[in-house]
Amino acid sequence: MDLSLTIFCMFVGAVLGLSFYLGSKAKSAKGYYAAHGEIHWFVNGIAFAGDYLSAASFLGICGMIALFGYDGFLYSIGYLAGWVVALFVVAEPLKRMGRFTFADALDSRFNSKGIKLAAAISTLVVSIFYLIPQMVGAGQLIKPLLHLEHYQGVLIVGIVVTMIVTTAGMVSTTWVQFIKGSLLVVFCAGLVVLILQRGLSTRSDGVGKSRAFKVVPASEILRLTQTTEVPKEGVWAKKPYMRLKNIQTGEITVWREDHAALTETQVVLIKDGTKFINGKRFDPNGKLDDQPKLYSVGSIWKLPGGVKETGPLGPIEYFNTLQNSTVVQWSGDKFKDDDGTDVTVYFQKLTKGADLLVPGNSGTFKGLQQDQLIPKINFISLMLALFCGTASLPHILIRYYTVKDQAAVRKSTVVGISSIGFFYVLTFYLGLGAMTSGTLDVSDTSGNMAAPLLAQSFGPIPFAIISAIAFTTVLGTVSGLIMAASGAVAHDLMTNFLKMDLNDHGKVRAGKIAAVFVGIIAMALGIVFEEVNVSFLVGWAFSIAASANLPSLIMLLFWKGTTKQGITTAIIVGMVSSLGWILLSADTFEKVYKIKNHAGFTPFSQPALITIPLGFIVLIVVSLLTQRTGTAAVATLNRETAAASH
Amino acid sequence: MKPCNVYELIKGGLFGQRFRMRVGGIFGHSGLTIMSDLGSVNDQSNARLGLLLFVFYLLIYAAFMGLNAFYPQVMRSTPFGGVNLAVLYGFGLIIGAVLLALIYMVICKSEPEPRSEGK
Numbered sequence: 053m054d055l056s057l058t059i060f061c062m063f064v065g066a067v068l069g070l071s072f073y074l075g076s077k078a079k080s081a082k083g084y085y086a087a088h089g090e091i092h093w094f095v096n097g098i099a100f101a102g103d104y105l106s107a108a109s110f111l112g113i114c115g116m117i118a119l120f121g122y123d124g125f126l127y128s129i130g131y132l133a134g135w136v137v138a139l140f141v142v143a144e145p146l147k148r149m150g151r152f153t154f155a156d157a158l159d160s161r162f163n164s165k166g167i168k169l170a171a172a173i174s175t176l177v178v179s180i181f182y183l184i185p186q187m188v189g190a191g192q193l194i195k196p197l198l199h200l201e202h203y204q205g206v207l208i209v210g211i212v213v214t215m216i217v218t219t220a221g222m223v224s225t226t227w228v229q230f231i232k233g234s235l236l237v238v239f240c241a242g243l244v245v246l247i248l249q250r251g252l253s254t255r256s257d258g259v260g261k262s263r264a265f266k267v268v269p270a271s272e273i274l275r276l277t278q279t280t281e282v283p284k285e286g287v288w289a290k291k292p293y294m295r296l297k298n299i300q301t302g303e304i305t306v307w308r309e310d311h312a313a314l315t316e317t318q319v320v321l322i323k324d325g326t327k328f329i330n331g332k333r334f335d336p337n338g339k340l341d342d343q344p345k346l347y348s349v350g351s352i353w354k355l356p357g358g359v360k361e362t363g364p365l366g367p368i369e370y371f372n373t374l375q376n377s378t379v380v381q382w383s384g385d386k387f388k389d390d391d392g393t394d395v396t397v398y399f400q401k402l403t404k405g406a407d408l409l410v411p412g413n414s415g416t417f418k419g420l421q422q423d424q425l426i427p428k429i430n431f432i433s434l435m436l437a438l439f440c441g442t443a444s445l446p447h448i449l450i451r452y453y454t455v456k457d458q459a460a461v462r463k464s465t466v467v468g469i470s471s472i473g474f475f476y477v478l479t480f481y482l483g484l485g486a487m488t489s490g491t492l493d494v495s496d497t498s499g500n501m502a503a504p505l506l507a508q509s510f511g512p513i514p515f516a517i518i519s520a521i522a523f524t525t526v527l528g529t530v531s532g533l534i535m536a537a538s539g540a541v542a543h544d545l546m547t548n549f550l551k552m553d554l555n556d557h558g559k560v561r562a563g564k565i566a567a568v569f570v571g572i573i574a575m576a577l578g579i580v581f582e583e584v585n586v587s588f589l590v591g592w593a594f595s596i597a598a599s600a601n602l603p604s605l606i607m608l609l610f611w612k613g614t615t616k617q618g619i620t621t622a623i624i625v626g627m628v629s630s631l632g633w634i635l636l637s638a639d640t641f642e643k644v645y646k647i648k649n650h651a652g653f654t655p656f657s658q659p660a661l662i663t664i665p666l667g668f669i670v671l672i673v674v675s676l677l678t679q680r681t682g683t684a685a686v687a688t689l690n691r692e693t694a695a696a697s698h
Numbered sequence: 699m700k701p702c703n704v705y706e707l708i709k710g711g712l713f714g715q716r717f718r719m720r721v722g723g724i725f726g727h728s729g730l731t732i733m734s735d736l737g738s739v740n741d742q743s744n745a746r747l748g749l750l751l752f753v754f755y756l757l758i759y760a761a762f763m764g765l766n767a768f769y770p771q772v773m774r775s776t777p778f779g780g781v782n783l784a785v786l787y788g789f790g791l792i793i794g795a796v797l798l799a800l801i802y803m804v805i806c807k808s809e810p811e812p813r814s815e816g817k
Contacts, residue, residue, distance in 0.1 A: 125788055129762070132792050136755045139799055140748035144741065372780035410773050410784045411766050420770050428767040435763050458741070459806075466803045473796040477789060 056516035057198065063520030067231050067527070068216070072224060091226055093460040097467020099226045100451055102233030104131075104442075104468070105475055106182075106529035107189025107500075110236065110522055112590065113476075114506070115499025117483020118350065118492060119381075121408030123417045124483055127591075128476035130435050134442025134594075135472065139465045142443040145609050147452045147461045153536075154449040155544040158604055158619055165549055166620035172544035174600040174627050175446040178593055179537040180573060182445070183530060185589035187578020190526040192500045193519055206578035209523075213530040214571035217538065218564040222454055225531040232528035235521045237471050240478045243518065246510050247485035252373055253361030254352045265347075265380070265400055266316040273307065273314050286390035293317070293397060303331050308399040315400045318346050318494060322394040346398070348505070350492035353402055354378040367481075374484060377405040381487075382494050398494045408487075416588065416639070430656040434591055437660035441594025444601035447529075447536035482506060498583065530574065534567050541566035584643055592634050595660045600627035603667030611675075618675030626667035633659035740807040747805055751798050758794065762787055 091099070109131060116124030149160040155171030187206050194205025216224050268276055279296035282304060288295065292309045307314040320329055327334040332344035355362060356376035365373060381401045389395050407413065412421035416434070419427015442448060452461050486492060486506035493501055507518035542562035546552045554562060581589065603626060604619045634640060637659075638652030765772055766784070773784035 122784055122788075125785075126766075129788050129791050132795055133755070133759050136752060136759075136795050136798065140752035140755075140802065144744060144748075148741070368779045368781055371782075371785050375776075375780065375782060406774065406782070409782055410770065412770065420766060431767055432763050435759075439759060462744075462803060462806060466799045469799040470796050473792045476792050480785075480788075 054512075056512050056519070059513065059516035060198075060520045060523070063517065064212075064523055064527075067228060067524050068212070070227060070231060072216075090456060091454040093455050093464040094467055095226065095230050096451060096455045096460070096464035098233040098471060099229040099454075100233075100448070100464060100468030101237065101471040101475065102229030102231070102525075102528040103447060103451060103532040104472055104529075105233065105236055105525065106590065107186045107193075107522070107526050109475070109479070110240075110525050111189045111192070111500045111503060112185065112588075113479045114483045114486060114503035115496075115501070116414065117480060118486035118502035118506075119499040120414035121484070121487070122411050123414040125480050126411055126417065126435070127438065128479050130438025131442065132469070132473050132476050133439050135465070135469045137440060138443040138448065139462070139469060141609070142449075142605055143452060143461050143465050144458045146449060146605070147455075147458050153453075153539045153543055154446050154601065155540065155548070157449075158608060158623075159548075159616075161608075162616035162619070164616035164620065167616055167623075168544050168549040170620045170623040170627075171601075171604075172540040172549065174597075174623050175540035175544070176537050176570075177627055177631065178444075178446055178597045178600065179533045179540070180570070180577070181596055182447070182590065182593035183533050183537075183570075183574040184577045184581050185584075185593075186526050186530045186533065187574050188581050188584065188589065189500060190523070190530075191578055191582060192498075193504065193522050193526070195501075202582050203579045206575050209526055209530065210571050210575035210578070213527055213534060214568055216527065216531045217534045217567040217571075222450075222535055225528075225535050226451075226454060228524070228531055229528040232521065232524040233471060236525055237475050237478075239517055239521055240475060240482060243507060243510070243514065244478050244481040244485070246514075247481055247489075247506075248367065248370060249364050250489075251362040251365045252352050252355060252370075252377065252488055254355055255361065265349075267310075267400070268307075268314050268316075270309070270312055270314050277305075279305070287387060288389075291385075291387070291397075305331070306397055308397070317400070318398040320346070320396040320398075320495070321389075323391075346494050348491050349380070349382045349398075349494045350487050351380045351490050352377050352488050353380045370481065370484070371409065374405045374488075375409050379403050379405055379408060379488060382492075384495070384497060396495075415642075426656050429661060430658050433656065433658035433661035434595075436664065437591065437595040437598050437658060440598035440602050440660065440664055444597040444605065445593070446540065446597070446601075447532040450536050450539060451532075534570050534574070537570040538563045538566035541570075581644070588639075588643065591658070595634065595658060595663070596627060596630045598660055599630035599663035599667050600624075602626075602664060603671050607668065607671050607675075611672075613675050613679060614671065615675040615678045617678040618671040621674045622667045622671035625670045626663055629666055630659045630663040633663060744806045748802065751802055755795065755798055759791060762791060 109128075113124045113127050116127065118124075146154075146157045149157040153171075154175060155168055158171050159167040187209060190209035191202035191205035194200050194208060195202060198205070200208075216228060273294070273296070274280065277296055278299050280299060282295035282297050284294075294307045294309060294314060295304055296307060297304050306317045306319050308317050318330055320327065322328075327336075329344040329346055334343055354377060356373060362373055379402075381403050382398050383401055385397045385399065387395055403413075410421075411417050411431075412419075417427075417431055420431055451464075455461055455464055482503055486502035489506055489509040491505040491509040492499075493505060496502075504515060504519045504522060508515035542559060542565075546562050547554055547559060552562075600623050603622045604614075607614045607622075608619065633654050634657075636653040637657035638650060638654070639657035641647045641650035641652050765787070773787070774782055776782050778786060
């Protein structure tokens with residue numbers, strides 16, 4: 053067993069062992085669903101971070117920054133801003149009103165079967181959509197570390213997490229999240245210190261599996277490379293590439309025409325089922341170390357002042373220097389050759405640092421630098437979803453019930469915001485560090501492996517530690533999500549909606565059985581969605597959560613006229629409209645259905661700008677139409693409360 | 699249920715006595731009624747402070763979205779340390795949220811008795 057794998061197994065084993073030990077005493081329903089309400093506020097605060105800083109935050113954001121610069125940081129900003137809504141508006145009233153789940157709080161003044169059902173379904177839908185990116189991230193982490201396939205990684209995570217949840221519910225989940233949250237923040241801070249110490253350099257050879265790629269004047273290419281040009285025929289005639297045949301070896305290389313220069317590329321061919329990487333045959337049955345590999349990429353082309361390396365940089369200086377540098381980025385071009393060969397050409401793009409440190413480089417945000425209105429609306433809609441989504445995520449909301457009172461809720465949320473905010477500041481350095489450290493996998497179009505590969509540039513031990521932390525990251529978040537979903541099924545649906553007569557032990561058993569089913573669904577979806585960037589997928593969950601849950605939460609807190617019919621309808625309309633919008637959007641056609649250049653059936657891809665206000669409007673209109681019953685119910689409850697308090 | 703006139707309901711219900719969230723009340727001492735009305739006076743005071751801080755942050759966040767969407771060139775300017783406004787504003791939003799959360803925790807009043815064991 054190699055060193056990385058040993059460290060990885062030790063880390064994961066220690067985390068699991070500790071969580072099982074600490075969680076072994078939770079036997080009752082209150083213990084299983086809410087950890088007896090006895091978690092210390094500081095532990096709960098860090099567990100908030102452990103719960104929230106998911107694979108999307110760690111792998112997805114770092115990957116997106118590594119590939120597109122500032123665009124990934126927009127997610128960091130939006131995810132953190134959402135905590136402002138959670139702390140200032142939702143946290144304390146929700147604690148006052150609820151018991152185990154978000155549905156309890158919504159239903160606290162109505163005792164409505166409709167609310168219970170709608171809230172439980174919404175919790176399930178949001179949790180499952182949030183589970184998809186976590187499982188995708190897990191599968192991708194396992195690939196380079198254990199040399200297993202994506203689906204095997206997904207299955208390992210699914211089984212381990214289901215074990216955590218079914219063993220001791222919220223107590224063990226909390227401890228896994230606490231340990232993972234602490235480790236993630238501390239080790240990422242360490243990694244950022246190493247990035248700043250290393251500074252920036254134009255040296256791209258000798259780090260990992262990368263090497264310097266050539267850029268040659270077109271007029272001298274044949275002489276300098278000792279090659280002859282292969283005639284441009286068929287599909288190659290329409291492409292900006294020149295194929296050169298080495299005079300001595302006969303090896304063919306592909307160069308991209310870029311103004312007066314030619315830049316070296318990397319090429320993958322699949323011909324009659326056989327794969328060729330940079331001209332060399334890949335043997336699927338051969339030893340892994342002997343196989344041809346694509347070179348790692350990501351480097352600086354030119355630093356300010358013409359220096360080769362900067363030496364250690366301060367946190368502000370790092371941005372300043374990068375802004376005035378030129379970065380080598382890579383893109384892929386997939387097409388079929390005339391003889392049916394699948395060709396993928398990976399080519400270099402020189403990009404100014406100043407362009408990477410403003411929004412608009414990724415497909416999601418590219419319209420921001422243009423004049424059309426629709427991409428701008430799309431951007432605002434996504435940022436709105438991130439802002440409103442956090443306070444509506446069921447797996448975050450259930451954590452308010454694991455501490456004893458409102459003051460503890462407040463303090464733990466502040467601890468959560470502080471640690472999460474600190475982490476999101478780190479993500480920018482981690483992403484940019486990965487972008488320039490020559491460790492990116494050129495074929496990883498999602499960028500999800502950028503952070504662990506960055507750690508690899510500092511040696512095998514940091515790589516193993518960061519991979520293990522990323523793995524526990526997935527475990528922490530997935531266990532929270534499965535807890536939320538199992539609570540929705542067992543507590544909201546079976547006990548409260550169907551009025552099944554379950555004793556305390558029965559409630560816990562129902563929750564565990566539900567957890568197993570949700571775990572199986574999560575594993576299946578994690579395998580299906582392998583190739584999609586996890587941040588993009590999390591954007592979906594936020595949109596659905598914000599559209600389905602936020603209008604009801606806010607109006608219940610602030611409008612006396614809210615009725616049970618209003619809440620039920622708003623949840624269903626918000627959920628169905630946002631989900632439908634997402635499934636019919638152009639982004640989904642391209643990234644999930646793999647249908648290119650389809651305009652979709654919605655004017656823009658992100659639904660929140662329309663579906664959140666729609667949820668509010670539906671709630672207000674339906675509540676007004678059913679006002680008499682609703683007001684009477686509130687008045688009755690108020691009378692009862694007043695009587696009880698005297 | 700009696701047949702109802704939507705106009706009357708909107709007039710009387712949404713903008714009349716029954717609509718109890720008054721934004722003006724956020725900044726003063728009158729008007730804001732948190733509908734989780736089982737809350738104490740301290741809860742009301744905390745909620746008012748929370749809403750004030752929320753509205754403050756929302757305005758800054760909205761300005762960030764607006765600048766990025768409609769004036770992207772402004773984000774390229776470098777007002778401090780040779781670092782552009784996009785980076786500074788982004789960090790400002792994250793650090794600002796943490797600072798506001800700390801301010802909230804310091805100012806908030808805690809309830810005198812433990813009373814939230816659920817229902």
